[in-house]
Amino acid sequence: MAASSKKSPEEELKDINEELKTMGFDNMGEYLAAMQKNVKKMANLQRDGAKMAGVLKNCNKCQSVGEKRCTGCFLVWYCGRDCQSQDWANHKEDCKKTRKKYEEVEFMELAKYVTAISLDQKEGCEAHHGIRTGPKVAQFVVKVQIALDGSDGMLVYNKDRDVQYTMSYKSSLGNKIKQQIENNDFMSIKKGYFYSIIRDGKNLINPQILPPETW
Numbered sequence: 001m002a003a004s005s006k007k008s009p010e011e012e013l014k015d016i017n018e019e020l021k022t023m024g025f026d027n028m029g030e031y032l033a034a035m036q037k038n039v040k041k042m043a044n045l046q047r048d049g050a051k052m053a054g055v056l057k058n059c060n061k062c063q064s065v066g067e068k069r070c071t072g073c074f075l076v077w078y079c080g081r082d083c084q085s086q087d088w089a090n091h092k093e094d095c096k097k098t099r100k101k102y103e104e105v106e107f108m109e110l111a112k113y114v115t116a117i118s119l120d121q122k123e124g125c126e127a128h129h130g131i132r133t134g135p136k137v138a139q140f141v142v143k144v145q146i147a148l149d150g151s152d153g154m155l156v157y158n159k160d161r162d163v164q165y166t167m168s169y170k171s172s173l174g175n176k177i178k179q180q181i182e183n184n185d186f187m188s189i190k191k192g193y194f195y196s197i198i199r200d201g202k203n204l205i206n207p208q209i210l211p212p213e214t215w
């Protein structure tokens, strides 16, 4: 019975209908309608996922609109100073753990890789590996795009595009970031958002993926 290649179309159809019955459908039409519903559900889920970006910016204490990030870990939000100090006992341990996860970026060498282009060139500013930030902007969200051509360079940039460089996924941090993107890539866009800070002249990124941004 295993070799069933010689079944007539009628027999095939009968098989299909029987299989559908085991799934709780009376016929193909019912099955297709159910599938279509699921496609809609999936679209809604994705839309809700995008909404989460806003939800997750709520105050870590009172759940109202988060205005400021915790300046220790930069991953949680507070509506103001009061909530932040009230929440500190609760958040302290998490904050410490998150802070330790920041790792230094290893830039891909400009000479070898043409893709490491700094937008600063037009200002005549010799970029140190494509990084240039004003003194007030030492922390920002970056978008990391895995190369679509399969090369190991990942393009990293911030919303204002005053930071742009290429990092390899073969570095320790790059590898973690690539993994996070791939594990959360429900829409197969090979992109993810991460938090980046500049401390003691070093460019650091937390390899924990952030909810999607709108840019």
Ligand SMILES: [Zn+2]
Binding pocket: 059, 060, 061, 062, 063, 064, 078, 079, 080, 083
């Ligand atoms: Zn609050």
Ligand SMILES: [Zn+2]
Binding pocket: 070, 071, 072, 073, 074, 075, 076, 091, 094, 095, 096
């Ligand atoms: Zn914190």
